[in-house]
Amino acid sequence: MWPRRIKWNELRFGVEIEFIGGRPSELELLPGWVMALDELQIDDGGEESGSELQTPPLAWADRDQLRVMLARLREQGARMNWSCGLHVHVGIEPWGEALALPLVDAALASQDALRALMTTSKERLVYCPPVTEEMRDAYRRSPCREALCRKGRPQSHRCGINAAAWYDNGTVEIRYANGSLNEDEILRVVELCLRFTAAVGEGRELPASPRELAAALDAAPDGYPPPIPVPRWYRERIWLEDALLPAVDELVQRLVPGGELHHALPVEDGILIAIEGGGGLLSYVLKPPADGWQIVRQVVASPPSSR
Incomplete structure (x- = not known):
C-alpha cells in the first residue's frame, strides 16, 4: 500500500561492503553474515583481491553488528581503495510493489542530489547509472523487473537507485556510496x-x-565516504575498454547473445575481454589482425562481480 508513513528507523536494511586485502x-x-x-x-597493483562482506537483514537497533564486523575486517588487514563500493539495500515490504513507480x-x-551528497567517484558512475x-x-506500460533495468556496461542494469531489487529480494538498492571500512561513514550512508x-x-x-535534500530528510549534509584517487593505469584501462566497445560489440553478441562487455585488459598473448551474460562471466583472449578479430582461446568462466 502506498503512500504509507513508516519511521525510517523501523525499516530493515542490508549492506554490501567491498574491500581489498585481509584474509576473507x-x-x-x-x-547470518x-x-x-x-x-x-582490484588492488593497487591490478591483482584480484579482497571480497565482499554482506550483512543479513538488520534493524537499526542491530547496527552495532556493523561495528563488530568492520573491526574484525580491519584487524585482518583489510582496507579500502578506489575499486571498492558500498551498496545499501532497504526493505520495502511495507509498501510492496506499489513503491516501485514512486521510487522511479x-x-x-x-x-543527482543523492549522488552528489554521497560524492560518488566519477569512476564508479558506470556501476550506478x-x-x-x-x-x-x-514500467508504466508493463510493470515488471525488466522495465527497471537498463542496458549498458558493465552491470549497468543496476541503477544508482535500483528499484528492480524489489523483484530480487524485496528491497531497493542504493549504490552511490564510495567504499569505506569506517563505521561512522557507513552508518551515515x-x-x-x-x-x-x-x-x-x-x-x-x-x-x-543536495543541501535541500539533506535538510528535507533531516540527514547529514556531509561525512559520507570520500572518493579515493584512481591510479592512471586504471583510468587508461577504462579508456581502452571504452575505445574497444564499438569494435568488439558485434563479436560480443556473437559469442554471448545479449551479453555486455564487462572488462577488457591486455594480456601476454592478446587482449582479454570478459563478457557478462548467461549467469556468469565468459572470458576470451583476442588478437586484432587487419581483417578482423581472431579468437586465440577461451578462458575458464568465472562468476560476475557486482562492483
Missing part, C-alpha cells in the same frame, strides 16, 4: 538511504539540490 576466507562471521568470496576487487519518480527528481524517463514509461526510502514511501516530493 578466515574471517569469523556473526550469525556472508562473505561472498567470488566477489573480488523520486529518482528522476532527486537522484541514472534512472531514465524511458524506464519510467516502460545507511541512515541517509533509510530516510530517503521512508520519505518516498510517505509520498513526499523531494528536492533536486
Whole structure:
C-alpha cells in the first residue's frame, strides 16, 4: 500500500561492503553474515583481491553488528581503495510493489542530489547509472523487473537507485556510496538511504539540490565516504575498454547473445575481454589482425562481480 508513513528507523536494511586485502576466507562471521568470496576487487597493483562482506537483514537497533564486523575486517588487514563500493539495500515490504513507480519518480527528481551528497567517484558512475524517463514509461506500460533495468556496461542494469531489487529480494538498492571500512561513514550512508526510502514511501516530493535534500530528510549534509584517487593505469584501462566497445560489440553478441562487455585488459598473448551474460562471466583472449578479430582461446568462466 502506498503512500504509507513508516519511521525510517523501523525499516530493515542490508549492506554490501567491498574491500581489498585481509584474509576473507578466515574471517569469523556473526550469525547470518556472508562473505561472498567470488566477489573480488582490484588492488593497487591490478591483482584480484579482497571480497565482499554482506550483512543479513538488520534493524537499526542491530547496527552495532556493523561495528563488530568492520573491526574484525580491519584487524585482518583489510582496507579500502578506489575499486571498492558500498551498496545499501532497504526493505520495502511495507509498501510492496506499489513503491516501485514512486521510487522511479523520486529518482528522476532527486537522484543527482543523492549522488552528489554521497560524492560518488566519477569512476564508479558506470556501476550506478541514472534512472531514465524511458524506464519510467516502460514500467508504466508493463510493470515488471525488466522495465527497471537498463542496458549498458558493465552491470549497468543496476541503477544508482535500483528499484528492480524489489523483484530480487524485496528491497531497493542504493549504490552511490564510495567504499569505506569506517563505521561512522557507513552508518551515515545507511541512515541517509533509510530516510530517503521512508520519505518516498510517505509520498513526499523531494528536492533536486543536495543541501535541500539533506535538510528535507533531516540527514547529514556531509561525512559520507570520500572518493579515493584512481591510479592512471586504471583510468587508461577504462579508456581502452571504452575505445574497444564499438569494435568488439558485434563479436560480443556473437559469442554471448545479449551479453555486455564487462572488462577488457591486455594480456601476454592478446587482449582479454570478459563478457557478462548467461549467469556468469565468459572470458576470451583476442588478437586484432587487419581483417578482423581472431579468437586465440577461451578462458575458464568465472562468476560476475557486482562492483
